[in-house]
Amino acid sequence: xxxxxxxxxxxIDGEWCDSARCLTVNNPATGAPLATVAEAGIADAxxxxxxxxxxxxxxxxxRARPAQRVTWMLRIAEEIRAVADMGAxxxxxxxxxxxxxxxxxxxEAARYFEYYAGLADKIEGTSIPLGHGYMxxxxxxxxxxxxxxxxxxFPVSICARSLAPALAAGNAVVVKxxxxxPLGMCxxxxxxxxxxxxxxxxxxxxxxxxxxxxxxxxxxxxDQIVFTGSVPTGQAILRNAAERAIPSVMELGGKSAALVFxxxxxxxxxxxxxxxxxxxxxxxCSAMSRLLVQREIYEEVVDAVVGLxxxxxxxxxxxxxxxxxxxxxxxxxxxxxxxRRAVEEGARLATGGAAFADRAGYFMQPTVFRDVAPTMxxxxxxxxxxxxxxxPFDTEExxxxxxxxxxFGLVAGVFTQDISRAMRCARRLxxxxxxxxxxxxxxxxxxxxxxxxxxxxxxxxxxALYSYVRTKNVGIRVAGE
Numbered sequence: 378x379x380x381x382x383x384x385x386x387x388x389i390d391g392e393w394c395d396s397a398r399c400l401t402v403n404n405p406a407t408g409a410p411l412a413t414v415a416e417a418g419i420a421d422a423x424x425x426x427x428x429x430x431x432x433x434x435x436x437x438x439x440r441a442r443p444a445q446r447v448t449w450m451l452r453i454a455e456e457i458r459a460v461a462d463m464g465a466x467x468x469x470x471x472x473x474x475x476x477x478x479x480x481x482x483x484x485e486a487a488r489y490f491e492y493y494a495g496l497a498d499k500i501e502g503t504s505i506p507l508g509h510g511y512m513x514x515x516x517x518x519x520x521x522x523x524x525x526x527x528x529x530x531f532p533v534s535i536c537a538r539s540l541a542p543a544l545a546a547g548n549a550v551v552v553k554x555x556x557x558x559p560l561g562m563c564x565x566x567x568x569x570x571x572x573x574x575x576x577x578x579x580x581x582x583x584x585x586x587x588x589x590x591x592x593x594x595x596x597x598x599x600d601q602i603v604f605t606g607s608v609p610t611g612q613a614i615l616r617n618a619a620e621r622a623i624p625s626v627m628e629l630g631g632k633s634a635a636l637v638f639x640x641x642x643x644x645x646x647x648x649x650x651x652x653x654x655x656x657x658x659x660x661x662c663s664a665m666s667r668l669l670v671q672r673e674i675y676e677e678v679v680d681a682v683v684g685l686x687x688x689x690x691x692x693x694x695x696x697x698x699x700x701x702x703x704x705x706x707x708x709x710x711x712x713x714x715x716x717r718r719a720v721e722e723g724a725r726l727a728t729g730g731a732a733f734a735d736r737a738g739y740f741m742q743p744t745v746f747r748d749v750a751p752t753m754x755x756x757x758x759x760x761x762x763x764x765x766x767x768x769p770f771d772t773e774e775x776x777x778x779x780x781x782x783x784x785f786g787l788v789a790g791v792f793t794q795d796i797s798r799a800m801r802c803a804r805r806l807x808x809x810x811x812x813x814x815x816x817x818x819x820x821x822x823x824x825x826x827x828x829x830x831x832x833x834x835x836x837x838x839x840x841a842l843y844s845y846v847r848t849k850n851v852g853i854r855v856a857g858e
Contacts, residue, residue, distance in 0.1 A: 378695075379466040385414040385563045387421060387583060390428035391576035396421060400556050400583065405473030405702040406693035406738040412471070414559050417584035422551075422592050426522065428577030429549035430598040433521045437575035439547035443498035446545060449572050450494035456568035457487040457537075464568075468533060468561035469694040473702040473739070474657055476695050479561070485821065486537035486565060492821055496842055497545035505850075512853040517846040519547035520624065521600035524593040526586070526614075528605045529555035529704055530660045530761075532562050538821075538836050539603045539626070544578065546845035548601070551580045553590050557704050559583040586610065594618060601625070601845070605662070608830050626834030626844050628826060630759045631787030634667040634780040635816065636802060638773075639674050641792035645814050646678070647685055649790070650765070651699070653816035655689060655743055658703045659763035663788040663825075665816050667749075667756060668767045669776050675769045679747050682767065683727045686743035691733070702739040703762055709739040712762035719746055719755035724766070751779045759785070773798065781807040787827035790816050809835075 386393040396415035404411045417425075432438070438446060457464075465480035472479070502515040523543045527536045532555055543550050554562040566581045582589055590610075594602050595617045604614050605628040618625050635653065637646060653665025670678045692698035703709050709732055716730045729744030741762050749756050749766040756766050770776040780789055789808035791799050803811040809827040812818040819825065824838040835841050 379463045381412055381467055381470060381560070383412050385412060385560055387415050387417050388563075388566045388570070388579070388581040389421060389425045390580065391570075394421065400559075402471050402558070402560060403705070404470050404738070405704055408706065408738050412560060414563070414583050417582040417589050419588070419592055421584070422582055422589050422596075425551045425580035425582055426593070426596055426598040429522045429551050429580055432549040432575055432577035433519070433600075436547070438544065438549065438578055439519060443500070446497040446547065447494045449574055450490045450497060450541065450544060452572040453569050454487040454490040454494065456571045457483055457490065457565065460564055460568050461487070464533070464561055464564035466695075467564055468558070471560045472529070472532070472558045472694070473704060474694050475697045475701050477697045478657065479694065482531060482534045482561075483565075485534045488821055489534070489537040489541040493541040493545040493842065496542075496839060500546060500842065500846065507852070510855050512855060514851055516849050516851065517546070517843075518849050520845055520847060521548060522598050523548045523550045523601045523603060523845065524553075524596070524599045525550060525603040526553045526590050526593070526606065527555060527562065529558040530657060530662075532558050533565050535605055536562055536565060540579070542842045543603075543845045544574075546842060548845055549578050551582065551593060551599075553586070553593060554581060554583045556583060556585060590614075591617070595620075599623060604628070606630075611832065624844075626826075626836065627832035628662060628834075628836065629830055629832040630662045630761075631664075631785040631827060631831045632666055632757065632759055632783045633663055633785070633788045633790070633808070634669050635665050635790035635792060636776045636780060637668060637670045637674070637678060638791075638793040638795070638798065639671045640794045641674075642794065642814065643681065646792050647681060649792070649816035650682055651685060651689075653790075654765045655686070655700055655763050658701050658741065660703060660708075660761050663810075663817070664761075665790065666760060666764070666766065667780075668765055669770050669779055670767060671776075672769045672771050675767075679727060679745070679767055682765065683745050686728050686745050686765075689743050691736075691740060691743075693738070700743055700763060703741055704739070706739055708761070709741055712741050712760055712764060715755060715758070715760050716744060716764060719749070719753060719766075722750075722753045722755070724749045724753055724755055727767075729764075751782055757783050773802070777802060777805050781805075784830040785827065786829040787831035788812065
């Protein structure tokens with residue numbers, strides 16, 4: 378157990394800065410106040426953006442050889458690992474997630490910096506033959522100033538997911554942390570500070586999205602926007618970005634489906650259901666929120682999933698239970714409202730469906746709906762909670778039509794022992810990533826992102842690096858040839 382200091386600051390131009398106003402951060406397991414954080418205002422955002430602009434214009438991150446960026450990033454990874462235990466305790470208390478998962482989040486953040494450190498000196502252009510008397514080649518320039526808005530569900534790892542490739546490519550960055558869960562990101566930036574980056578290379582602001590977030594994404598100093606969050610907020614950001622034609626990476630959530638065929642391995646399936654919808658209390662953009670099950674095994678699978686849900690250990694994150702609280706009272710109310718609507722529309726509640734009445738904090742019962750029609754709201758809209766909709770199907774064609782029948786397209790899954798069927802479905806599923814026989818089978822090395830209302834652009838993997846650079850072509854007429 379670590380002591381959590383009562384007040385936290387923003388990081389601007391190499392300094393930790395207080396503000397006249399502050400935000401209160403609550404513990405989701407109790408609902409009680411945990412700490413306060415300085416609330417950034419417009420003046421703070423202007424200071425951070427100006428610092429990032431100076432860093433970018435001076436080319437502080439690219440003037441030295443790329444090996445220097447490798448050194449900085451490996452040092453960041455080392456410092457993150459050094460604070461992983463303390464940071465995990467802070468994140469667990471402010472976010473509600475299990476202590477085990479909170480520590481994994483810091484370790485994953487370190488891995489992002491290690492992974493992109495390995496690519497920072499390998500951003501290589503190409504030579505293009507134009508014939509005798511010409512030389513032509515491409516180079517990759519950093520975007521400049523990257524504004525990154527981070528969500529509350531995985532604040533540390535998602536911050537690292539975009540910050541690491543941005544720095545590897547030589548960009549200066551201004552990050553807006555989520556108001557509900559900003560403290561773990563302060564720990565992350567304390568670790569980053571020790572790496573000795575140039576002033577202004579990284580800046581951290583915590584403030585309301587409607588004020589600070591809106592200011593960042595519409596500012597003249599911003600050359601790129603990276604956002605993970607809700608569809609309405611993403612659409613508002615894109616309207617701002619469109620006015621100045623600012624490149625953006627958008628990850629906007631999903632309503633992901635797993636297709637379960639009669640020959641599926643039952644243990645693999647149940648293990649994936651447990652992690653797919655109940656991990657982090659279901660507050661995962663790529664959660665397995667729809668389970669499409671072939672009719673001949675439908676009753677068997679529903680019974681098994683209900684048994685799994687009812688057997689989960691529930692408690693505060695520091696106890697490392699199977700199911701932890703959701704982030705806030707507002708989030709809990711929204712989940713319950715969607716469950717009530719599902720019942721009104723005719724879905725059958727197999728288990729759960731409401732908050733735990735006998736617990737303090739924001740604990741939602743693990744919930745399973747059966748006999749869900751594909752057109753019901755519970756099968757179309759993102760719940761962002763531990764709620765699973767189980768839908769029967771008869772044929773492969775029907776399963777694919779149901780799976781592809783939402784406006785989202787983030788991830789999908791197939792559970793079958795038939796490799797030909799798995800490949801057919803993977804090819805036809807409308808999703809940016811497809812898992813076969815294990816939900817979350819990917820890693821930081823695998824590109825991640827969606828289509829449709831799930832957004833565009835890719836995070837993770839080598840492909841993500843090229844979201845943070847601009848291609849420049851140089852054509853030369855060689856005199857005398």
